Amino acid sequence: MELIQATEQELDKLLAFYQHVAQNMEENGLRQWHWGVYPTEDMIREDVRKGEMYILPGNAGTIDAAVVVTAGQEPEYEALDWSCGIRPGMIHRLGVDPVLQGHGLAGLVLDDAQKLLRAAGCDCVRCDTAVDNRNAIRLYEKMGFRRCCKLEWPDTDCGFIAFDKPLKRETPLWPIRMRPSFRDGEETPWGGTRLHDLFGKETKDPHTGESLEVSCIPGLESSDPQGRKLPDLITEFGEKLAGGYAGRPFPLLLKLLEARERLSVQVHPDDAYAAARENGKLGKTEAWLVLDTPPEGGKLVYGLRPGTTMKELKDACGSGEEMKKLLNWVKVFPGDVCYIPAGCVHAIGERVLLYELQQSSDISYRFYDWDRQDEKGKKRTLHQDKALDVVKVKCTPSPMRVEKAFGIRRVLTEEYFSLDLIRTDSMVMLPPVEEFGILTVTEGETELRFPGASMKLKVGETCLLPKQSPEMALVGCGAAALAMPVSAPLFADEPILADESFGED
CATH class of the missing domain: 2.60.120.10 (Jelly Rolls)
Structure with missing residues (x-):
């Protein structure tokens, strides 16, 4: 059995078939189809006229199943966030005779429909179904279709789910709109509300310091609009998504960061130190793009004052006032870029908003936290011994001024x-x-x-x-x-390790 293109001769049988399937849906409490609203006689006639209606004929001249197969897509589908493809085909109005449902006919119809679209030059197939049509959802997912987004149609009283699937190995993947995770509350007492106020981020705490836009940090993973976490997306798409980093530790972490108050003075380890002392984790080199500052400019700690010695730094670790004297403060404005290699002492001043690109690591060693105390009078933990192990006292870079040019x-x-x-x-x-x-x-x-x-x-x-x-x-x-x-190394045999936070600030 295979699909054949319907003709005008099957029109009366098609109309009776779709009316019967729609009535059966309603009798079983499924709100997806209402004959005369969707589908309608005019729709079925137009499907046949355009040569897009296909049927699975029965042995006695009946119709066992029918489906509309369209190369291309209707305008109302163009604004949806699909997962793949630039030459789409659509499947509509898939129906099976209620007496024959549960015998695998719908799967056979889908297989044939995909062959038709592939032969027509389509690189992906798309469809949608009602959120309460569990049988259809189960079928699509069993056959490799992927949930993309939810949508609403006029004149319906239920929501719908859109699905798609690549038809060719080379089918491109769409960009994935990311949903961030957040660090807030006691973890970022220096944070505020500007990530919500300026960007509309769905923050929940008035002390939100970080929006982790692209993150594989355990417990702080970002996700796609359907809630699938980034590590799961990489597992699903493999090299098509992450290139040579599929099956390897994800290398980057991207944050948007707001400092309502200044952050702690801190330093990060390099890869060798982190591997030896932090259970094989990545070190942390990062870069900042300044997004917003007070009108007079913002302030950052960017290295130590030139000429600072290791002895002076060690001696200052016991006194906040002495530590302050060694810090190299710089003024920055929106558009400035700061590169912060592992070992560079740094801190973010108050009222500065940053884009932060870094290695995928949440390891930070605090030298000093401005004697900040929580509501119970407790100071946050410092990591001065490890900070002294990794610090580079001669690292005193300068911000990069970037001209605004198209x-x-x-x-x-x-x-x-x-x-x-x-x-x-x-x-x-x-x-x-x-x-x-x-x-x-x-x-x-x-x-x-x-x-x-x-x-x-x-x-x-x-x-x-x-x-x-x-x-x-x-x-x-x-x-x-x-x-x-950077390009992934040629050989990948290291394990993917979980990361734990020492506190980013």
Whole structure:
């Protein structure tokens, strides 16, 4: 048995078939179809006229199943966040004779429909079904379809779920709009409300310091709009998503960070120290892009004062006042970039908002926390012995002043990552994605456009760009930051290790 294209001769039988299937749905409490509302006689006639209606004929001249197979998609589906494909095909109005349901006919129909779309040059298949149509949902997921988003249709009283599936090995993956996790409350007593106020982040605590936009840190994983966590997405898509980092420790962590109050004076270990002393974890080299400061500028601790010796630093560890004398304060403004290698002493001053790109590690060693106390009068833990082990007293860099210019500017190419700053008043083509990319809108409202589709992105929103991405352009009037990791090593035999936090601030 296989699908055949319906003709005008089957029209009367088709109308009776769909009316019968719709009535059976209603009798069983399924609200998806109401004959005369959806589907209608005019729809079925038009499906046949356009040559998009296919039937599975029965032995006695009856119709066992029917489906509409369309190369392309209707305009109302264009605004949805699909997971893959730039040449879509659609499946609509899949129905099976109620007497024959449960015998595998729907699966056979789906198989044949996918073959038809593949032959028509489509690289993916898309469909939707009611949220309470459990049989259809189970079937789609069994056959490798992926939940993409929820939607509502007019004149219906139930929600729907959209599904898609690649039809070819080379089918590109769409950018993934990321949902952040947050560090707040006692973990970030220096945080505030600006991540919510400026970017609309769904924070829950008035002391929210960090929005982890792209994170595989255990317990702080970011996710896609359906709630699937980043490690699970990497497992699902493999090299198509993460390139050479599939099955390896995810290398980068991206945050948006607000300092209502100044953060602790801290330092991070390098890979060798972290591997030896922190159970094989990654070290932490990072970079900051300053997003907002007070009008007069913001302040950062960026290294130690030139000429500081290790002895002076050790002696100062017992006294906050002495520690303050050794800190190298710098003034920064929006658009400035600071590269912070492992071993560089640093702290963020009050009222500074940052984009923070770093290795995927949450290890920080506090030298000093400004004698800050919680409600019970307790000071936070310091890690001065480890901080002294890893500090580089001669590391005293300067902020990079970046001119605002249209186009793409590579501002960092370092051991672990690159960082491009993008500014557009019309359209800018993005560079090819290597292992994966992380795109964050830092000003304005823009649109990420690629063949056959686009995604609107507002300020503060982040997308993960898969290795197997289509060509993409940033359209609109705004600015963005694009981070990518270095190419993955050729051989991958190290284990994926969980990380634990010492406290980021």
